[in-house]
Amino acid sequence: MRVAIFGLGVVGLSLACVLGIKRYSVIGIDSDRNKVSKIRTGMSPFYEPKLDNMLRLALKKSLEISTDCNVAVKKCDLIFITVGTPQSEKGNINFEQLKRVAEEIGIALSKTHNSPTIIVKSTVTPRVTQDIVKPILEKKSNKKTGTGFGLLFNPTFIREGSAIDDTIKPHVNVIGGYDSKSIRVLEKFCHELYKKTPVIITNYQTAELIKYANNSFLAAKLGLINEIANICQSLPGTNVDDVVKAIGLDPRIGNLFLKAGPGYGGSCLPKDIPALISFSSSIGKNPIILKAIHRSNTFQVKSVISLIENAIKKIDDKKITILGLSFKEQSDEIRESVSIKLINLLLKKGARLTVHDPSAIENVRMLFGNKIRYAISIKDALKQSQCAVIMTPWKEYSHITNKDLCLMKKRMIIDTRRLLDAPNLDAEYHAIGIG
Numbered sequence: 001m002r003v004a005i006f007g008l009g010v011v012g013l014s015l016a017c018v019l020g021i022k023r024y025s026v027i028g029i030d031s032d033r034n035k036v037s038k039i040r041t042g043m044s045p046f047y048e049p050k051l052d053n054m055l056r057l058a059l060k061k062s063l064e065i066s067t068d069c070n071v072a073v074k075k076c077d078l079i080f081i082t083v084g085t086p087q088s089e090k091g092n093i094n095f096e097q098l099k100r101v102a103e104e105i106g107i108a109l110s111k112t113h114n115s116p117t118i119i120v121k122s123t124v125t126p127r128v129t130q131d132i133v134k135p136i137l138e139k140k141s142n143k144k145t146g147t148g149f150g151l152l153f154n155p156t157f158i159r160e161g162s163a164i165d166d167t168i169k170p171h172v173n174v175i176g177g178y179d180s181k182s183i184r185v186l187e188k189f190c191h192e193l194y195k196k197t198p199v200i201i202t203n204y205q206t207a208e209l210i211k212y213a214n215n216s217f218l219a220a221k222l223g224l225i226n227e228i229a230n231i232c233q234s235l236p237g238t239n240v241d242d243v244v245k246a247i248g249l250d251p252r253i254g255n256l257f258l259k260a261g262p263g264y265g266g267s268c269l270p271k272d273i274p275a276l277i278s279f280s281s282s283i284g285k286n287p288i289i290l291k292a293i294h295r296s297n298t299f300q301v302k303s304v305i306s307l308i309e310n311a312i313k314k315i316d317d318k319k320i321t322i323l324g325l326s327f328k329e330q331s332d333e334i335r336e337s338v339s340i341k342l343i344n345l346l347l348k349k350g351a352r353l354t355v356h357d358p359s360a361i362e363n364v365r366m367l368f369g370n371k372i373r374y375a376i377s378i379k380d381a382l383k384q385s386q387c388a389v390i391m392t393p394w395k396e397y398s399h400i401t402n403k404d405l406c407l408m409k410k411r412m413i414i415d416t417r418r419l420l421d422a423p424n425l426d427a428e429y430h431a432i433g434i435g
């Protein structure tokens with residue numbers, strides 16, 4: 001089976017590496033030449049655990065990296081589309097990458113007798129495969145879906161920070177489409193690759209909605225536990241982690257995705273919830289709960305600001321340290337990271353900021369330049385600080401000791417993830433979710 005993957009972000013590159021290691025003949029295509037050059041040398045353009053090793057191995061085996069769309073479309077049986085579908089200014093999806101890639105694949109299809117199965121894996125709102133991708137492919141190729149090529153939608157559920165493991169072992173494979181021949185091709189591929197992972201077969205729009213339904217439930221869990229955490233904070237002696245231990249044992253709730261914090265970020269939930277809200281409005285629905293989840297998440301950063309203001313009173317001219325910049329640990333992803341929102345808010349209030357992160361520093365430097373100081377170690381970050389805010393639950397931060405805190409000008413900790421052991425800490429300690 002020859003496979004092409006268009007778009008080498010975390011989704012596409014992880015898939016390319018996993019398939020390459022398993023000796024599928026894979027061509028990974030990206031339009032960004034700098035990215036392609038870096039990937040060809042065996043280095044991932046972003047940090048993702050296990051990816052660099054996998055990439056080097058896959059390149060030695062059967063992964064080829066290219067910018068040449070024509071060769072991929074001519075040679076391959078399966079073509080996965082994993083380009084970005086970012087948020088537009090209005091909140092809905094920006095389809096430009098998707099339209100462009102469909103045009104390129106369509107034109108390449110017009111020049112070959114090959115009839116591959118094309119699989120949209122990017123997250124798209126219901127009817128996009130049918131109403132946007134299909135007409136472009138048909139127009140540019142001058143061929144019909146079902147005869148000239150197959151077209152399916154197959155969402156991805158990976159998490160940044162564990163993208164490789166999730167790609168190797170997804171919890172489900174959803175195949176959306178109408179043409180039974182292509183569905184059989186992808187179903188067989190999924191069974192070969194993922195063995196016992198359940199496969200759900202449905203039509204395009206249901207498959208597209210499944211991805212959004214999935215992310216809506218995850219966002220709801222996070223939104224609810226953050227709200228409970230905010231209640232705990234106003235109730236002296238209450239601890240949200242004890243609440244979670246108990247409710248997590250109720251099998252109807254489960255204990256995953258119940259980590260209270262400064263709000264969710266990253267490249268998926270913050271854009272997917274507004275996209276579903278916008279889509280629902282476009283079909284005459286008023287998604288009250290989704291709107292509330294989105295609003296409550298947008299405001300959660302204010303809880304961090306309140307904790308800081310309650311602790312140090314005036315922010316203006318204070319030396320504040322932010323520990324953790326990526327939206328989650330084991331990632332250098334700063335898209336929609338709450339730390340970035342916090343930096344902007346604190347700068348507006350006149351704070352003097354020092355930031356630290358084990359892997360996202362360079363991405364943040366590109367945004368803020370010399371407006372903030374970039375620490376080379378946790379100790380360096382704490383030196384002379386008047387308040388340290390732990391934002392991302394990197395393991396390194398849970399090892400901060402009283403000796404490290406001695407470096408601070410004022411020992412004041414705001415722990416949005418409850419990583420530190422408050423009773424043994426020689427510092428004033430405030431945490432999200434602890435009253």
Ligand SMILES: NC(=O)c1ccc[n+]([C@@H]2O[C@H](COP(=O)([O-])OP(=O)(O)OC[C@H]3O[C@@H](n4cnc5c(N)ncnc54)[C@H](O)[C@@H]3O)[C@@H](O)[C@H]2O)c1
Nearest residue numbers: 007008009010011030031032083084085097101122123160
């Ligand atoms: N990041 C995640 O954890 C995750 C999880 C589930 C679903 N998704 C969805 O998967 C999709 C991809 O996400 P991502 O984070 O990997 O995206 P990304 O934005 O990080 O990467 C997309 C890549 O596509 C490339 N590209 C754009 N146009 C192209 C073209 N015409 N031809 C070839 N390459 C092109 C870009 O250069 C970029 O490298 C999105 O729809 C996203 O919502 C992402």
